[in-house]
Amino acid sequence: MNIQGNTIFLPGGTSGIGLGLAQRFAAAGNTVIVGGRRRELLEQISRDTPGIEGVYIDTADADSIASVSAEVQRRWPSTNVLIAMAGIMRAENLTGADFLPTAEAIVTTNLLGPLRLIANFSEFLQAQDAATIVTVSSGLAFVPLVHTPTYNATKAAIHSFSEILRLQLADTSVQVIELVPPAVQTTLMPGQETSDYAMPLDDFLTEVMGIFRSQPEAKEILVENVLPLRTATATGTYDRMLGMLAASH
Template sequence: MKLTGNTVFITGGGSGIGRALAEALHRLGNKVIIAGRRRHRLDEAIAANPGMEAIELDITDPASIERAAATLIADHPELNVLINNAGIMEPDTVAGKIDEALLTSTISTNLLGPIRMTSALIEHLKTKHNGIVAYTSSVVAFVPLAVTGVYSSTKAALHSYALSQRFMLRHTGVRVIEIAPPWVRTELMNSEEAELAMPLDEFIAETMAILGTDADENVVEAAKPFRANVGPGEHDFVNGFNEQALALFGGG
């Protein structure tokens, strides 16, 4: 991914990894628009970064997503990068009865939201040179954290979706990138002071260095043991499987 000259839209950009990514890209001279539900967080971010813009977005609401997409295309027709970063993480009880509100909100935010957001912008992104769709998944997409089983499942599903979309967009100008953070010091699970978590500034520095390459997956050193758990050759196997499927069923 080229690191300058982009117009970038980042969901969940008011705090944590989303804000840190937004600020890193902003410092490089990209036009950055962030989105989230907490207006005060958005206002704090844009006040600290003159030139950055923000729009309110409820990633769980399809109508809010469609409104945001229409606004972005109208106000920023040069938009070429979408970073789906919004997410929530709560402990759950997979060994017992799952709280319905937790289940619905986690799946709506972490899985349905990114799919819907990308769907709303994908035809626009196809018209751009250097189009990018990025998803922030997690190392728990590869090695689930049992105390957050629903969250882990949404990240595994997001990884699977990114693999499918990357394959289906292989002949277009749009690249699909997956960012898979390890445990990072953010608000998720009250991890800001966790000694074993990766400092946010270190994660962003390493992530930005990888974003500047042609890598489809952004996996920092601390995350590599988790990614390796699924075994070697996953991409070749996935692509070969899908080439055979296309021969059988057509499409793509």
């Protein structure tokens, strides 16, 4: 992926990693269309950051995804990058039935949301000379966290889906990149924004953008902090990492 000169649609970009990436990509010379549900934040981001536009989208709603995808393609026909960032992370207790509504909400946002976005953009992006789909999994796709079982599962599914999406699009103009964050200091979970175990957001963004610049053909964006999780099975450290994650939370 070329680091500049793109038109990027980034649903899930009003806070945290999504907003940080939107700002970094805009500063690098890209047009960025940020999508989210908080209209006041969309207006503020568009007003404060040159190169960023805002559109309302609810990535838990199939109709919203379809209509907004069509709107983006109509208003910004040069759109050549989709970053499917939107996601939620919630704790669950599987010992009773009460977890099910939470699990269903996580699956709808974290798994169906990206799949629906990709379904609405796949043919459009294949018509561009050079295009990219960026999926967002997690280090927890490779070593799960005990308190967030459905989040872990959706991110493992995104990893598997990304692998096959890349293979099926191999003969097209569309590159598929999987962004694999570790824990980052954002508001994704209560207390995570100031947690010592989470990577500072600015450090994460700087390392990610450096990888995009230096490895334009990368299949996965892996910062140093996520490598112990990503490689745990291959290095024989999976059980140890699983126990360490459980103990640290």
